Amino acid sequence: MAPFIASWGIIGAGWISSMFVADLALPRPEVKDVLHSVAAVGARDKARAAAFIEKHLAKGATAQQQGLRPPPVAVGGYADLFARKDVDIVYIGTLHPTHYEDVKGALNAGKHVLVEKPATLNAAEWQELVALATEKQLFLMEAFWTAFQPAVVALRAKLHEEKVIGDIQAVSSNFSVPNYNVLPDDHRIIGLAAAGGPLLDIGAYGMVPARVALTDNPANKGAAPKVTCAMSKTRMGTDLDTTLILDYANLGARAVCNLSFNARMPREHTATISGTDGEVVIHDVLCRITKFSVTKYTPGQTPQTPGKWGEPQMFEYSFPGTGLYFEADVVARDIRDGRIENELVSHKYTSETLEIFDEARRQGGYILPQGMEKVGRVGVEDARL
Amino acid sequence: MAPFIASWGIIGAGWISSMFVADLALPRPEVKDVLHSVAAVGARDKARAAAFIEKHLAKGATAQQQGLRPPPVAVGGYADLFARKDVDIVYIGTLHPTHYEDVKGALNAGKHVLVEKPATLNAAEWQELVALATEKQLFLMEAFWTAFQPAVVALRAKLHEEKVIGDIQAVSSNFSVPNYNVLPDDHRIIGLAAAGGPLLDIGAYGMVPARVALTDNPANKGAAPKVTCAMSKTRMGTDLDTTLILDYANLGARAVCNLSFNARMPREHTATISGTDGEVVIHDVLCRITKFSVTKYTPGQTPQTPGKWGEPQMFEYSFPGTGLYFEADVVARDIRDGRIENELVSHKYTSETLEIFDEARRQGGYILPQGMEKVGRVGVEDARL
Known part of the structure; x- marks a missing residue:
């Protein structure tokens, strides 16, 4: 059977995204069932996305190296990336204060999502995203890659x-x-x-x-x-x-x-x-x-x-490389098989992580600036403040 | 110059006292300035004190092994031990709920004191004992032996x-x-x-x-x-x-x-x-x-x-043996030199240990039975309860 090809859109052209795509580009002939294609890279500045592709994806990801998909394209702005038909899964490697809105944008555009850690700034934000992903029957997972090593x-x-x-x-x-x-x-x-x-x-x-x-x-x-x-x-x-x-x-x-x-x-x-x-x-x-x-x-x-x-x-x-491909393969298989969450790094698992962070911040008095959390505000009695 | 001989009375004939006297009895020719004599061992039951001496002090402590002091005697009851003229320092190896009263008894009888850990059940008990030792100009130290290894x-x-x-x-x-x-x-x-x-x-x-x-x-x-x-x-x-x-x-x-x-x-x-x-x-x-x-x-x-x-x-x-002799030597030198507290394991040092324990017990809700603490009661608002 032909391998399943996961077709990624990457948003955020910073360090963690560069590590992720480098691993998607690492040939691993021992993996027979899935391949990866980075269809597009999105950055607020299109030139930055193009430079990122040139530096980290010169030959594309594994499916592209085998000529099974066209090379990655650079996209200016995340909305344009979310709108692309050739993107099935969005990898979100932006800074964490924007994760909530970036995930929401991707889900609303009908894309599956893998979002870097921390998934959101608090558990309340995450629970809203889980509800949205469930409603739309789209895959959503926090990029807790260590779990799969x-x-x-x-x-x-x-x-x-x-x-x-x-x-x-x-x-x-x-x-x-x-x-x-x-x-x-x-x-x-x-x-x-x-x-x-x-x-x-x-x-x-x-x-x-x-x-x-x-x-x-x-x-x-x-x-x-x-x-x-x-x-x-x-x-x-x-x-x-x-x-x-x-x-x-x-x-x-x-x-x-x-x-x-x-x-x-x-x-x-x-x-x-x-x-x-x-x-x-x-x-x-x-x-x-x-x-x-x-x-x-x-x-x-x-x-x-x-x-x-x-x-x-x-x-x-x-293992060679950074090893982010272990989670990427897992995500590809989940999506191939029609699951909307991973069995191990489930929605609840991430929720528990964020609830631990929330409680730690409450006890430690770590309050984020007003407006940063889009849903709720940890450590503040009246969340509208 | 002839070595200074520390003349000990031991109360409590249990495990920790047996370790302590075994170390006082360990020949250490490299130590020239101090020797130890166990003048008396006190237990509530005199026969138990006698059995303890037979088992652990057959040849006496280092000064006794050299014929510089008579062999240890067994004493029934702590008050009789505190009253003995040949005891300069009392080592308190009883269970910790009685430390406060045992130390008080020894100080009131005019003896220097080395008391096992924890020195007392709370910081308030300790502070009363420190005041008493200071008033009487007697040496008082918690047996925090590890500090001297x-x-x-x-x-x-x-x-x-x-x-x-x-x-x-x-x-x-x-x-x-x-x-x-x-x-x-x-x-x-x-x-x-x-x-x-x-x-x-x-x-x-x-x-x-x-x-x-x-x-x-x-x-x-x-x-x-x-x-x-x-x-x-x-x-x-x-x-x-x-x-x-x-x-x-x-x-x-x-x-x-x-x-x-x-x-x-x-x-x-x-x-x-x-x-x-x-x-x-x-x-x-x-x-x-x-x-x-x-x-x-x-x-x-x-x-x-x-x-x-x-x-x-x-x-x-x-080092040979258990190594309790390091603290015993230090105590002997402090007493020889007329100090009422050790520079390192000072009254304040022990106070700080007990204040940490008190605060930990307050936060953890570890409340001791009524009457066990003789001064104060940690974790209870009204200490008379």
């Missing part, structure tokens, strides 16, 4: 199918980029006008071990964790050090996720997942995981005889 | 004198013992009648990296950290999983200390201290630290060139 897929199976460390009881994770006082205060990842700070920028990655070990745990039965947050602030009012404590009542388990744009921490052992029979250590930066180790624990025969730790066993799953 | 002394110097990792920005630590559902619910370390749970039982150890890296940091200028606590509970009402987040405003640094009687976490890398120029990893259980590694970081020349991590350098400081 081979190491993460393998880890999920080891934890929940093999139960390699028994019942999971604790998760501790660290993700930080020491940007503060290095980047300009108004930079998109730390400035207030762009809803910056580690919570919204890297929070989804910092929570990967918690989500994989606890949210994805069948014994959790889909329940949302209780959130406790400590947040320190930048002089701009965005968050600087954010610690999320997530308590999963059904599991009797706690995750502690440290996020920071202040500290550089830690180099190795970015996360530990502790269970009754051992522990898993993740050895990579949490957005792109390629290796983890499993160390088993055998309890002593009596309370007086000490238990015994085995030797760590390392599991490695390296 | 060679690895910890070396670490403190490397962090603050050598500034081996630059400015410290983050500390993450883990200390847990999976006791819950293993020990009986009324066991002294987890039951409510003994003020059990990880906060009061192992909290001081879990905070060792934070205290050494941040509290002991001269740039902190002696300020107390802001506390955020998440606490889950046992069915008995004691704490089960306690996460302490300590924010040090003067340093712009955060410590996250995970304590648990639920999870077994983690096997290695019990703590990470992150600084602008690198990181320190502690590789031991946090009560008894013998090794840590230092990994230096060299920033890239421009924001575009990545920084470079060096190879970890391991520092090891092993």
Whole structure:
């Protein structure tokens, strides 16, 4: 059977879009069922879209390299891209304050959507978009690409199918980029006008071990964790050090996720997942995981005889490129098969992410400027203010 | 000059006292300036004190082994021990709910005091004891032995004198013992009648990296950290999983200390201290630290060139026995020199520990049974209730 060709329109010609299309252009002969075509790239300035294509898509994506689709075209303005008949799925790589309106525009034009993280600025915005996508029967997913990486897929199976460390009881994770006082205060990842700070920028990655070990745990039965947050602030009012404590009542388990744009921490052992029979250590930066180790624990025969730790066993799953193609393939298959949401990174999954962010912002007093959130306003009693 | 002989009376003939006297009895010819004598051991039951001496002090402590003091005697009842002329310093190894009254009894009898952790059940109790010790000009210290271990002394110097990792920005630590559902619910370390749970039982150890890296940091200028606590509970009402987040405003640094009687976490890398120029990893259980590694970081020349991590350098400081003799020697020297408090583990230092515990208990809703706290009652508005 001929491979299904996903026909993408890209909006936003910045860094993350360049990484995404570079991965769509990476030949992977081992994948037989799907190919990718970037039909069009849209930017507010058409020349910028053209330069982006020239730099990152000289030969097009995989379907275009095989001559199965024409080369990408540059489009000035997002509405014109949404209107194109050759675009089936819009990838939204714009800055996160505009995600809500960009997704809405794409859905209203009848396009499926993959939107970068954070999907929206709050859970209320997301719920409106989910309602719209459901009404129009269009696919909508947050680009939580880490969930689909081979190491993460393998880890999920080891934890929940093999139960390699028994019942999971604790998760501790660290993700930080020491940007503060290095980047300009108004930079998109730390400035207030762009809803910056580690919570919204890297929070989804910092929570990967918690989500994989606890949210994805069948014994959790889909329940949302209780959130406790400590947040320190930048002089701009965005968050600087954010610690999320997530308590999963059904599991009797706690995750502690440290996020920071202040500290550089830690180099190795970015996360530990502790269970009754051992522990898993993740050895990579949490957005792109390629290796983890499993160390088993055998309890002593009596309370007086000490238990015994085995030797760590390392599991490695390296891959070429950035690895954004794993989610792209998944999206292509979902759309091919007529699904409007992904089974794993479902609408509810993203909603839970955003509800955690909302609660963290409420507790930490991180209030976005008036008008930035299009639906609701987190941390403000009267959302019209 | 002849060595100074510290003449101890021990009350409480349980596990921790047995570890302490075993260390007082360990010959250490390299220590020239102080020796130890256990003049008396007191227990509510005199036969138990006698059995304790037979088992743990067959040859007496170091001064007794050299024939410089008579062998230890067994005493029934603490008041009789406090009254003995041959006891200069009382070591209090009783259960923590009685520490306040035991310390008070010893001070009122004119004895110096070393009291096990937690010094008292709350900060208010401690402050009364400090006032009493000051009035009577008697030495009083909490037995925070980890502070004096060679690895910890070396670490403190490397962090603050050598500034081996630059400015410290983050500390993450883990200390847990999976006791819950293993020990009986009324066991002294987890039951409510003994003020059990990880906060009061192992909290001081879990905070060792934070205290050494941040509290002991001269740039902190002696300020107390802001506390955020998440606490889950046992069915008995004691704490089960306690996460302490300590924010040090003067340093712009955060410590996250995970304590648990639920999870077994983690096997290695019990703590990470992150600084602008690198990181320190502690590789031991946090009560008894013998090794840590230092990994230096060299920033890239421009924001575009990545920084470079060096190879970890391991520092090891092993020692025989448990190592409680380090604090015992320090106490002996303080008393010899006429001090009423230790410079490092000062009255204020212990006060700060207990204020952190108090605030954590307030936030977590951990309320001790009526009458257990002799001064104040944490978490209850009207302390007379």
